[in-house]
Amino acid sequence: MTPENLLAFPPDADRAGFADVRMHRELAASLTHLSESCAEAGHPAAAPLAEAARLLKTKRVGPEAFARYYIIGTALLDGHEAGLEAEAEALLADVQTGRAPFHVSPRGGAGALDDLMNRQMGEEAANFAPVPPETATAFATRLSAGLDLLRHGLPALHAEITTIVHHVVCATAPEGATVQFDGASHYQFWGLLLLNPRFHTTRLAIAEVLAHESAHSLLFGLTIEEPLVLNPGDERFPSPLRADPRPMDGIYHATFVSARMAWAMEGLAASGLLSAEEKAEALKAAEADRANFASGLSVVDAHGILSPTGQRIIDNARHWIARQGMDAARPLS
Structure with a gap:
């Protein structure tokens, strides 16, 4: 390949x-x-x-x-x-x-x-x-x-x-937890997803979380030969997607995943398979995903030390977001 x-x-x-x-x-x-x-x-x-x-x-x-x-x-x-x-x-x-x-x-x-x-x-x-x-x-x-x-x-x-x-x-968060996890994956458990059944109550929500968590797994599979980022692991940066400061690798992952979620929601909205209510929900989710991508990308661009693999992956996501945004803004002939 x-x-x-x-x-x-x-x-x-x-x-x-x-x-x-x-x-x-x-x-x-x-x-x-x-x-x-x-x-x-x-x-x-x-x-x-x-x-x-x-x-x-x-x-x-x-x-x-x-x-x-x-x-x-x-x-x-x-x-x-x-x-x-x-x-x-x-x-x-x-x-x-x-x-x-x-x-x-x-x-x-x-x-x-x-x-x-x-x-x-x-x-x-x-x-x-x-x-x-x-x-x-x-x-x-x-x-x-x-x-x-x-x-x-x-x-x-x-x-x-x-x-x-x-x-x-x-799985769910333990009783009394102040924060509920949505979904999770782990690089040491190839093939596994952890999902919280308290969320994702519709087929569209399921599709979105699968696009989200499987994208993390994909990144794990693409970085056998080199990491995505070269920033020291103990460095922390303000995260636009979480309240707590995060390592650059976590911010990078969240940024890429946001683009993938936008891809999925916009694709399903255009598929003709959704009800009017589902389509509106998908487009609203995609708008939020695009905003999250832009916020995350600003941190990656400002502070990320990227490997060649990491640079290529995030640039490809950046180009897709920009190209699709231009197509959406183009008036119909």
Whole structure:
């Protein structure tokens, strides 16, 4: 895939497939490296890690395997080898099982993912509280309606989302929390989205949040070779999209995602599939998304130190926003 296609702004099913294959290829390569290091040290984790790497040449896996790789890699770097063989065996089992079809689970009923989230996200995991199974079942019905709207209205975006995302976990903010999360994704859990069922009550809202959160995942998949931004991680900047100061990487993500949400809402508004009320709602959302993009871009332009990849991606988003704005302003002949 050419750099132009890889970093283009609009959704692309082939690019999503390429990113997914590359994530698995990189996982296999990293596991091979870890297995060789373990073998040199005479550690019994070497064999299951090597077998997992071998199977990944043809297997696709869920977010559990990716998360467990980070646990193992971090433990080896820190010299914490206790329990490492069991972790390697669990990762091999994840790979042998393979990736499940697209499904929705409740937080607290997501199997191994619940424990892996608690371990990898640390204190942040407490922001994602369990929900009853029936809540996840009801949300899965709404999610299906939103995906169906995207399948017919924006097939390229639908294909991108369903190529990258395979497991949605429903969660809410804990009781008494002052801030409710809307949705979330994590680079260590490739293929996973966390969505709050208290929001996204219509098919259009579902379509918008899927465009939002899957865009974060796409950026994760596009930045294997270099990061988006080169700013120090401890630097904070005023965020036009959140009350608290944010690192540049977070502001960059939010800016790109805002453009993607505008793309989705304007595309659905023009699809002929929405009611008059839905169309008005979509256009109102797109207007807010465009404003958020402009606000975020002002911070990125003023303070961002971008990698070549980061510069190309945000420039492509900038050009789409500007071009579509010009087309909308052009009088009808």
